[in-house]
Amino acid sequence: MARIILITGGARSGKSSFAESIYKDEDNVTYIATSRITDDEMKNRIELHRKSRPLIWKTFEGSYNLTDAVTDCKNYLLDCITVMTSNIMFDMSKDFETISQSLQNKIEDAVFDEIINLIEKVKRIDGNLIMVTNEVGDSIVPENHIARVYRDIIGRVNQRIAKVCDEVYIVTCGIPLRLK
Numbered sequence: 001m002a003r004i005i006l007i008t009g010g011a012r013s014g015k016s017s018f019a020e021s022i023y024k025d026e027d028n029v030t031y032i033a034t035s036r037i038t039d040d041e042m043k044n045r046i047e048l049h050r051k052s053r054p055l056i057w058k059t060f061e062g063s064y065n066l067t068d069a070v071t072d073c074k075n076y077l078l079d080c081i082t083v084m085t086s087n088i089m090f091d092m093s094k095d096f097e098t099i100s101q102s103l104q105n106k107i108e109d110a111v112f113d114e115i116i117n118l119i120e121k122v123k124r125i126d127g128n129l130i131m132v133t134n135e136v137g138d139s140i141v142p143e144n145h146i147a148r149v150y151r152d153i154i155g156r157v158n159q160r161i162a163k164v165c166d167e168v169y170i171v172t173c174g175i176p177l178r179l180k
Helices: 015-022 040-052 081-093 101-124 145-164
Strands: 003-009 029-033 058-061 075-079 128-132 167-172 175-178
Touching: 003 015, 003 101, 003 145, 015 040, 015 075, 015 128, 015 167, 075 101, 081 101, 081 145, 101 128, 101 145
Parallel strands: 003 128, 003 167, 029 058, 029 075, 075 128
Antiparallel strands: 167 175
16 A cells, blocks of 8 residues: 655754655665755765665656656655755746745646656555655744745645645654654
């Protein structure tokens, strides 16, 4: 039976380590990486993530067409929805100083559609999917419009995704707590 899990928490809370630990005894895993190399810092972060995973795991890189990652594997780990959202948001709004509510809705729907299509395809093969995301609304209100829009979009996306998951965890200080 398919198992769909969402793991959330703050930056450096241990989300990814917890997600990877669920598959620690599995070789049949595809890691869906959403980060883009945009500078040396991101290059280093991506390299550290690569080194933390077993070499036998397959990797799919991208924020779009996530269903293409679903092949003969039974276990999938998407890390992370937050970065994927920022990629899609940037692609759809990079030339704007403000983002209308209409465009916010389109961005949110584009992200959710990618995720829901992935979930549905994983369920069709009776696979398992773990998704990592960040809680970005637990801090101060961002001072600029784009950052507030991003916070709002990811907050709504996380709520929508959590509703369709079998299990939801929050990780803080490296300690996972099951919410659902």
